[in-house]
Amino acid sequence: MSDDPGAEDGADDERWFVVGGRRWRRTDPALPDDLRAALTSHLGRGRSAVRVAKNRDDADAVSAARRRVGIAKHGLGERGPRWWDEPVADRIERARDALRQLADLDESGAD
Structure with missing residues (x-):
């Protein structure tokens, strides 16, 4: 199912989960709990903003909300570079950077 060499050594369970036959990347387990909680929030x-914007048929708001989702998912390691291929310090810094970007969105009222 995977072209990932870690799949043979049991690492696959830590890296991926499957829902409805589709494989999803797990959140980086090295992230500190407070950082993970903030990004998950x-x-x-x-x-939620994507759902609301879709119900209002507001394409600009959908786009802004999806941007927030994307930044959070990158920070959590669920998108972007494979977290298991990077040093832990770099992964944590990426998560902190994502949190800063999200805080900037909050300050600017972007969504």
Whole structure:
């Protein structure tokens, strides 16, 4: 199912989960709990904003909300570079940078 060499050594369970036959990347387990919680909160807000914007048929708001979702998912390691291929310090810095970007969105009222 995977072209990932880690799949043979059991690492696959830590890296991926499957829902409805589709494989999804797990959140980086090295992230500190407070950082993970903050990013997960932003992710939930973004997903909620996507639903609301779709119900209002507001394409600009959908785009802004999806941007928030994307930033949060990158910070969590669920998108972008494979977290298991990077040093932990770089992964944590990426998550902190994502949180800063999300805070900037909040300050600017972007969604």
